Amino acid sequence: MGDTVDLDQFSDWMRRYAGVIHDNAPLLTELDSAIGDADHGSNMDRGMTAVVDALDVGEFTSPADLFKKVGMTLVSSVGGASGPLYGTFFLRFGGKLGAGPVDAEGLGVALHAGVDGIVQRGKAAVGDKTMLDAWVPAVEAYDAAASSGVGAALTAAAEAAAQGRDSATPLVAHRGRASYLGERSAGHQDPGATSTVLLLETAAETLG
Amino acid sequence: MGDTVDLDQFSDWMRRYAGVIHDNAPLLTELDSAIGDADHGSNMDRGMTAVVDALDVGEFTSPADLFKKVGMTLVSSVGGASGPLYGTFFLRFGGKLGAGPVDAEGLGVALHAGVDGIVQRGKAAVGDKTMLDAWVPAVEAYDAAASSGVGAALTAAAEAAAQGRDSATPLVAHRGRASYLGERSAGHQDPGATSTVLLLETAAETLG
Amino acid sequence: MKKLINDPADVVAEALVGMEAAHGDRLRIDYEHKVIYRKDAPRQGKVGLISGGGSGHEPLHGGYVGPGMLDAACCGEVFTSPVPDQLLAATTEVDGGAGVLHIVKNYTGDVMNFEMAAELAAAESAVEVRSVVVDDDVAVQDSLYTAGRRGVGTTVILEKLVGAAAESGRSLDEVAALADRVNAAGRSMGLALTSCTVPAAGKPTFELGEDEMELGIGIHGEPGRKRVPLASAREAAQLLVDPILTDLPYGTGDSVIAMVNGMGGTPLIELYLMYGEVHRLLEQAGIGIARCLVGNYITSLEMAGCSVTLVKADDEFVDLWDAPVNTPGLRWGA
Amino acid sequence: MKKLINDPADVVAEALVGMEAAHGDRLRIDYEHKVIYRKDAPRQGKVGLISGGGSGHEPLHGGYVGPGMLDAACCGEVFTSPVPDQLLAATTEVDGGAGVLHIVKNYTGDVMNFEMAAELAAAESAVEVRSVVVDDDVAVQDSLYTAGRRGVGTTVILEKLVGAAAESGRSLDEVAALADRVNAAGRSMGLALTSCTVPAAGKPTFELGEDEMELGIGIHGEPGRKRVPLASAREAAQLLVDPILTDLPYGTGDSVIAMVNGMGGTPLIELYLMYGEVHRLLEQAGIGIARCLVGNYITSLEMAGCSVTLVKADDEFVDLWDAPVNTPGLRWGA
Ligand SMILES: Nc1ncnc2c1ncn2[C@@H]1O[C@H](COP(=O)(O)OP(=O)(O)O)[C@@H](O)[C@H]1O
Ligand SMILES: Nc1ncnc2c1ncn2[C@@H]1O[C@H](COP(=O)(O)OP(=O)(O)O)[C@@H](O)[C@H]1O
Ligand SMILES: [Mg+2]
Ligand SMILES: [Mg+2]
Ligand SMILES: [Mg+2]
Ligand SMILES: [Mg+2]
Structure with a gap:
């Protein structure tokens, strides 16, 4: 299929995600309380609020512009582990987008670049019980479904992310704060994987 | 009546009181928690334990001797308000006792001297919601019943002390830590008046 | 109760062990009387400064013993004023010939125990003793017919200011007068x-x-x-x-x-x-x-x-x- | 939640107001970047020392800014590492020509944010930056395949020792090597x-x-x-x-x-x-x-x-x- 995603849809994605994060901040903080330091919800909420503020005042002529701003804003406002990771994701993601609308293939390239950025920045791998356990199966599922169009590919990605998130729950963490808990981290859902699933679900709703 | 109290009985009084205080320490501390600093039980228990230790090792030839030791021991081991007050009581009380057994009249003189000591040391008056609210009516009742003998007089004193303690409960404290609470001290039973009632009840049991 | 202690009865004594282990270069402890001394006390010619009170207010008072502040702190049980024996021992020990100031927080128990110690010092020794009773807590109504205001935060500042004055060689009269002025302020x-x-x-x-x-x-x-x-x-x-x-x-x-x-x-x-x-x-x-x-x-x-x-x-x-x-x-x- | 705060979102910023009010003689605050500076920073020729991390660990790090210790502390939100902008601003500000050492506690977030700041400093300025990552917590098993040990108490002692070394004029190389030795010990x-x-x-x-x-x-x-x-x-x-x-x-x-x-x-x-x-x-x-x-x-x-x-x-x-x-x-x- 030849469907594409344009600047307005990307912008809508970010605004909708900000609302989703705000609504889910207590859940994310609750998850982070069990195996972290009880701030993932407030971190992401602070970051996405700053993103919306930036979108409100900024003028963006291309998706590349938009996501550069999103990435920089997250890096500059979130802190913690998730700030550099999500920030790097959007900076790299935007770096692969051009000035005009993007098709399913182009979006896939951008997603890959973003996830590679997370790996480079955080040096984690699948199975370490981090957001990568959602991201990596998500991009694989996206690739497999890309020929069916953006909507179908993103839906597949979001579902795979959710499965990845859940499959990481029984694991013992090796990266991030949860790793300090050792065996006690097993059985808890990872907060960053959870916010990743929300991001991809929102993408499927807004970009599809 | 011509009954008298001898050294052994006095000594027995102190030992029995130590046991009563130990059993009632949680109650006294509980009362002191409401309007004070939660230590009257442990203060009195520490003091009377020290008194029993002193009686165990000491040789006493007269009630005067015995109560000098009791008073000094309380002063040296209790601290807080109750240490100087009970200590002074026993020092003055013992100061009025001679070498031999004492009769009801002599015991009354000693009690008066002890209570005068509390007043001098603590500068409180009846109605200030302190141990004096138990002591003052107690010595008055003792005086009125003294002609019926030690046992009857001490029983009357203990009963009057209990009434005095209870009549102080609705009052607002003017002395001691409870005074810092102002109006909030009303409705609470005074810990020091409570330990005084126990002392006189034990006296009625052991000296009568 | 969740506390880093052993037996509740030993809290004060065991904390003193830690104080000496940590600050033995500057402080020494009389364990029998539970007194924390400035290591070089008594200082000849300097007014001796003693405070004390219940424990549980740390760093007050033991943490304020040392050059420029107190010569001794007498540690009562938690929230219970020290007994006269402790205060008397410290009074005798820190006197360097210039007399001793007792810094007392206004609580019935503290006042009475310090008073008895001062009476004993007068009877048993030649040490000249003065007292200041700190009563700075505006939460409490002051009146002749009550125990008066409690002594709280001003005590810290008073111990510092009076400590400096004593260190500089002021007389007992001057140090006591200064203490009253700090309390009043x-x-x-x-x-x-x-x-x-x-x-x-x-x-x-x-x-x-x-x-x-x-x-x-x-x-x-x-x-x-x-x-x-x-x-x-x-x-x-x-x-x-x-x-x-x-x-x-x-x-x-x-x-x-x-x-x-x-x-x-x-x-x-x-x-x-x-x-x-x-x-x-x-x-x-x-x-x-x-x-x-x-x-x-x-x-x-x-x-x-x-x-x-x-x-x-x-x-x-x-x-x-x-x-x-x-x-x-x-x-x-x- | 029982805390002496106003809005939870303002805790860090408002505590900084209090820091400046209390220590304005020695410290100054960049409120935009939430950085606490030694008042006389940058010191020409002295290696600049920066630490930072989430807030809620006070007195670390802001309480350790001053002569003989840190030049700047970057304050993140409570338990959240600061962002690169803050660290970059501080890095530029405290450089006195002798370079800057970043003192980082080993947490994924802290390490990544400091790393990004160092990358930005290298790209945007001529300031030479080194880092020490403190990882002293024996509760955590160390391994190549994990985030490694956390940085905890040794940070305090390291900031003191390295602070003294920087104050005495040691070079960035020497200061960084010392920091590694302290961490290792x-x-x-x-x-x-x-x-x-x-x-x-x-x-x-x-x-x-x-x-x-x-x-x-x-x-x-x-x-x-x-x-x-x-x-x-x-x-x-x-x-x-x-x-x-x-x-x-x-x-x-x-x-x-x-x-x-x-x-x-x-x-x-x-x-x-x-x-x-x-x-x-x-x-x-x-x-x-x-x-x-x-x-x-x-x-x-x-x-x-x-x-x-x-x-x-x-x-x-x-x-x-x-x-x-x-x-x-x-x-x-x-
Ligand atoms: N090295 C890493 N690589 C990928 N993701 C990571 C890494 N470390 C942590 N994370 C993710 O970050 C999430 C925690 O984010 P957050 O709570 O905002 O930061 P912090 O851990 O600094 O408090 C974790 O749940 C995990 O998914
Ligand atoms: N000035 C006083 N005169 C008589 N009794 C007093 C006076 N002040 C306090 N008390 C008595 O002391 C009791 C408290 O004793 P305790 O708790 O052992 O000492 P503290 O108040 O120092 O903690 C009070 O309940 C009261 O009965
Ligand atoms: Mg967290
Ligand atoms: Mg009490
Ligand atoms: Mg007490
Ligand atoms: Mg955090």
Whole structure:
């Protein structure tokens, strides 16, 4: 299929995600309380609020512009582990987008670049019980479904992310704060994987 | 009546009181928690334990001797308000006792001297919601019943002390830590008046 | 009860072991009497300064023993004043021929035990003893017919100022007069967000709802003058500063030494936030802050809450404040 | 949640207002970037020292800014590492031509944010930047395949020692090498008796029964390695000291700088009691204590509990320790 995603849809994605994060901040903080330091919800909420503020005042002529701003804003406002990771994701993601609308293939390239950025920045791998356990199966599922169009590919990605998130729950963490808990981290859902699933679900709703 | 109290009985009084205080320490501390600093039980228990230790090792030839030791021991081991007050009581009380057994009249003189000591040391008056609210009516009742003998007089004193303690409960404290609470001290039973009632009840049991 | 202790009966004695292990270069301990001494006490010709009181207020008083501050601190049981024997032993020990000042916080028990010690010192030794009774807590109504105001935060500032004066060689008369002036110039007010647990009691002294706080507390884990709804830092600062400012002796143009003191369980980040609020209120009232302290200086075990102390300070007080001090709890210029 | 705050979102910014009000003579604040500067930074020719991390650990790091210690502290949100912008601003500001050392506690977030700042500094400025990543927490198993050990108590001692070295004019190479040596010589272990509440979260991070404690905690209110029955001070000291002693690099005859650190809600009397226990255990192990700290130095908001840090100290370390320092949180010789 030849469907594409344009600047307005990307912008809508970010605004909708900000609302989703705000609504889910207590859940994310609750998850982070069990195996972290009880701030993932407030971190992401602070970051996405700053993103919306930036979108409100900024003028963006291309998706590349938009996501550069999103990435920089997250890096500059979130802190913690998730700030550099999500920030790097959007900076790299935007770096692969051009000035005009993007098709399913182009979006896939951008997603890959973003996830590679997370790996480079955080040096984690699948199975370490981090957001990568959602991201990596998500991009694989996206690739497999890309020929069916953006909507179908993103839906597949979001579902795979959710499965990845859940499959990481029984694991013992090796990266991030949860790793300090050792065996006690097993059985808890990872907060960053959870916010990743929300991001991809929102993408499927807004970009599809 | 011509009954008298001898050294052994006095000594027995102190030992029995130590046991009563130990059993009632949680109650006294509980009362002191409401309007004070939660230590009257442990203060009195520490003091009377020290008194029993002193009686165990000491040789006493007269009630005067015995109560000098009791008073000094309380002063040296209790601290807080109750240490100087009970200590002074026993020092003055013992100061009025001679070498031999004492009769009801002599015991009354000693009690008066002890209570005068509390007043001098603590500068409180009846109605200030302190141990004096138990002591003052107690010595008055003792005086009125003294002609019926030690046992009857001490029983009357203990009963009057209990009434005095209870009549102080609705009052607002003017002395001691409870005074810092102002109006909030009303409705609470005074810990020091409570330990005084126990002392006189034990006296009625052991000296009568 | 969750505490890092062994037997509740041994808390004070075992904490002294730690004090000596940590500060044996500067302090020595008389374990029999539970007295913390400045290592080089007595200092010939210097007025000896002794304070003491119940334990559980650390760093007060033991943390303020050392050059420029106290010569000895007598440690009572938790929240229980020391006994005369302790105070007498310390009085005799620190006298360097110039007499001894007793710094007493105004609580019935403290006053009586210090009084008995002074009587014994007069009877048994030639040491000249004076006392200052600190009574700076504006939460308590003062009157001839009551026990009067409690001694709280001003004690810290008084021990510093009087310590500097004694160190500089002032006479007992001068040191005692200065102590009275500092006390007269100091006012405090405190609040609690939680209670605390006396080790021997084993449970919190009082219970407080999630949306309540106690206003007008002292330093013994006791309930305050009244229970009020939990307030913001801004409102809380007003509740503490207002009753101080309406009390004598502060006014526009005056300068103070200010302390925002934690009760033991409130983190420093909150104390600094409170200090910002207090600073703003004093600025509005036209009162300058010459010097300040922010932290846990006179505590009530692990109670959450804070107190504000203001001591009106002229140049003499500021100079005494700036003089070197070298104690575990306060140190500068040394 | 019972805290002396206004809006949870403003806690860090408002605490900075209090810091400046209290210490404006020595510190200045960049409110935009939430950086606390030594007032006279940059110092020409001196290596600039920057640390930073989440807030809620006070006095770390802001309380350690001043002569003889840090040039700047970058304050993140509570328990959240600062962002690269803050770190970059501070890096540029404190450079006095001799380069800048970043003192980073080993947490994924802190490491990544400092890394990004260093990358930006390299790209955008001529400032030479080095980093030391403190990872001293023996509660955490170290391995190539994990995030490694956390940075905890050794950070305090490292900031003091490295601060003295920078003050004395050592080069960036020397200062960075010293920082690595201090980190290599330091080990810590902590326990918690209670949880704490992140203001934005509004409730305690975890729940703990009356008869339980968390062993092997960090400084972010997080649960520890395991939940164990509440222990006496004596047993608790053993639980903290043993895993340190069995780890490198201590042995009989060695000397250490020791810290018994409160997590924020434990009263000083308990910390001294614990210090007595730790001192006894080290004596038994034949380890001498050259210098020590007892108190709240690196905290986790109002958490009750404590940690033990030992840094093996040779004469050089002891001399650096004794050098003058003048910060709100540590002060001597000045
Ligand atoms: N090295 C890493 N690589 C990928 N994701 C990570 C890494 N470390 C942490 N994370 C993710 O970050 C999340 C925590 O984010 P957050 O709570 O905002 O930061 P912090 O851990 O600094 O408090 C974790 O749940 C995890 O998914
Ligand atoms: N001035 C006083 N005169 C007589 N009794 C007093 C006075 N002050 C306090 N008390 C008594 O002492 C009791 C408290 O004793 P305790 O708790 O042992 O000492 P503290 O108040 O120093 O903690 C009070 O309940 C009261 O009965
Ligand atoms: Mg987190
Ligand atoms: Mg009491
Ligand atoms: Mg008491
Ligand atoms: Mg965090």
